Amino acid sequence: RNKMDFAEIIYEKKDRVATVTMNRPAKMNAWTPKMGAEMRTAMLDAERDPSVGAIIVTGAGRAYCAGADMGALSRIAAGMASARAAEAPDEWLSAQRVDYRTSYSWPLALDTPVIGAINGACVGLGFTTCLxxxxxIASDNARMGLIFTQRGLAIEHGSSWMLPRIVGLARAMELAVTGRLVDANEALEMGLVSRVVPQDKLMATAREIASGIANKCSPLGVAQAKKMIYQHLFTDLATSVRDDDASMVMMTRSEDFKEGVKAFMEKRAPKFTGR
Incomplete structure (x- = not known):
């Protein structure tokens, strides 16, 4: 089944790549609990689909995501609602390490790599989720930032942990306390994004990266590489060496490794199965 019905996102699967598009363009894709839940449903569908090797997340229209829907924020400010989203209980999530078992950090636990194609304003909760x-990757008209201190708020949902690991301590602190937005080129310079391309090339570039992963790389290898890197943000070097080596031993016993070597010897593209 290629099409699922969603109200606030568009979900497509094609050529081993799943694309999730936040689809509230009139509201600059402002985040609602419904949109968040739909994104999670779509991304977990992609994770469980062996024919999907990578996921792209982007926004419809001129924005990526302009943050939490102001209607929801107004209700919180008026004391009518809680700011904290309930943690979504499900079997997949409860099997993950506790750090990934939260409302926004769960994509770190996906085996499938997630590529953010930041097509415009990426602010507040939009910024948090992209971490x-x-x-x-960003289009040349992307604008990114936390903005919270300019709204009487501070920092949320583990950005205080992720952001320094992405851009370094000094830059993270500066972005957090000023709340200012950076343009695509400054985001590139600080390592917040790894590539900037013209707006009309953004999705083609994202698909090229996603397709390269999905079609040229071992799904097992990709999942292991991602797992090792995130897991070792919590550990020491000796543990990382031991885990990497155990992972490598496991990989050498895999069908993907045998196929990778065989394809190289036969000078052809490998056909990986993820086993």
Whole structure:
């Protein structure tokens, strides 16, 4: 089944790549609990689909995501609602390490790599969620920032942990306390995104990266590489060496490794199965 019905996102699967598009363009894709839940449903569908090797997340229209819907924020400010989203209980999530078992950090636990294609304003909660993607690329008209201190708020949902690990301590502190937005080129310079391309090339570039991963790389290898890197943000070097080596031993016993070597010897593209 290629099409699922969603109200606030568009979900497509094609050529081993799943694309999740936040789809509230009139509201600059402002985040609602419904949109968040739909994104999670779509991304977990992609994770469980063996024919999907990478996920792209982007926004419809001129914005990526302009943050939490102001209607919801107004209700919180008026004391009518809680700011904290309930942690979504499900079997997949409860099997993950506790750090990934939260409302926004869960993409770190996906085996499938997530590529953020930041097509415009990426602010507040939009910015927070993109920190939990594996690769971020931006169009030349992207604008990114936390903004919270300019709204009487501070920092949320583990950005205080992720952001320094992505851009370094001094830059993270500066972005957090000023709340200012950076343009695509400054985001590139600080390592917040790994590539900037013209707006009309953004999705083609994202698909090229996603397709390269999905079609040229071992799904097992990709999942292990991602797992090792995130897991070792919590550990020491000796543990990382031991875990990497145990992972490598496991990989050498895999069908993907045998196929990788065989394909190289036969000078052809490998056909990986993820086993």
């Amino acid at each position: 939990y993607q594996d690769i971020r």
